[in-house]
Amino acid sequence: MLNHSVTCGVLLGMHGFLGGVGQLLRFAVMQARCCAFAVALLGGIAVSRVLPELPIARYDLVLVYGILLTVGARMMGWESRRDTLVIAACHVVGLLFELVKVRLGSWSYPEDAVTKIAGVPLYGGFMYAAVASYVCRAWHLFELRFTGYRAAATAVVAAAVYVNFFTHHWLPDLRWPLAAAMVGVTAGAWVGFTVGRRRYRMPLAVSFVLIGFFLWVAENAATYVGAWSYPHQLEGWEPVALGKFGAWALLISVTFVLAERLKAAEGTESRAAG
Structure with missing residues (x-):
């Protein structure tokens, strides 16, 4: 009886492990499509x-x-x-x-x-x-839904982020205060997403950080193939400064706000048509 219980436990553990690997692979394929x-x-x-x-x-x-x-x-x-x-x-x-x-x-x-x-x-x-x-692709493929999202406050901070990337050349750089403000206005905001038949969720601010990291990786690839060049890359390619990771984590909020506003308008029109 004990051996039977142990065997069942091992099988259940293997099933759970394989299920997790399958979900991870599904997630990776969906990300690739995005x-x-x-x-x-x-x-x-x-x-x-x-x-x-x-x-x-x-x-x-x-x-x-x-x-x-x-x-x-x-x-x-x-x-x-x-x-x-x-x-x-x-x-x-x-x-x-x-x-x-x-x-x-x-x-x-x-x-x-x-x-x-x-x-x-x-x-x-x-x-x-x-x-x-x-x-936009992630919005559809992952069936993104948001709870606790404060659209107006997030839009204001995102606009300030965008402006700061210009003004910091002449005025004090407010990147860190704006990062703190973004964490503040997105506190309690969650993004729900679907992988296979299961729903998951994560804090919206965490999604910005994760996307920012992969954009930094993509920026390294883009500069390597000559899409553009930073001053330190003109004599030969070198990795993009790690600080750009934080910049992308902030800038993605601008894209997100534009997408969310137009998606909200799309939803309003669909309900009105219905």
Whole structure:
């Protein structure tokens, strides 16, 4: 009888372990699907670097590729019409960010191009569009739902985060106070998500930190393939400073707020139509 109980316990433990591994694999596959646009964009930039010399500048070629990728994603059903608006809005917001930061010397695009304005190629906004695509895809695939989320307060802090990334060149850098403010306004806010048949949840602030870390990893990959260059990378690639991890953890809040507001409007319209 004792041996039977032990055997049952081992089998149950193995079942639980294998179930956990299965859920982890499902989660990884879903994350990969969410990153499809970003991976395709980064892959295209990497390929553009090893192409033979062409009559079109590399940055211009990447812009054309990004536009075709966006159209293709819409046609394949990766994004809804509302998602496309979110992505376009983040592209514009990101391009404005690029124009200011490049002018201030934070990073640069050293190659020539026809579609380059004030030192910034127009494809630069696609980096932020890729982040927005990830958020929108995750919204659908993981069936994201939020509890305890304070939309107005979070939007105010996210706007202040965005502005601070410009003003810290002339005024005191409020990054740490803003990080504390973001933790404060998202306290009690949870994001629920589905993996397989099970629902999970995590604090919204933790999701910002996790996404920020993987964006920092992606930024290392992007600078390695020549998407842009920081001053310390002009003589040869070096890893992006770890401090950028914190910057991305804050900046993702801007993308999230834009997506949440447009998604909320989409939900309101759907209820009104019903």
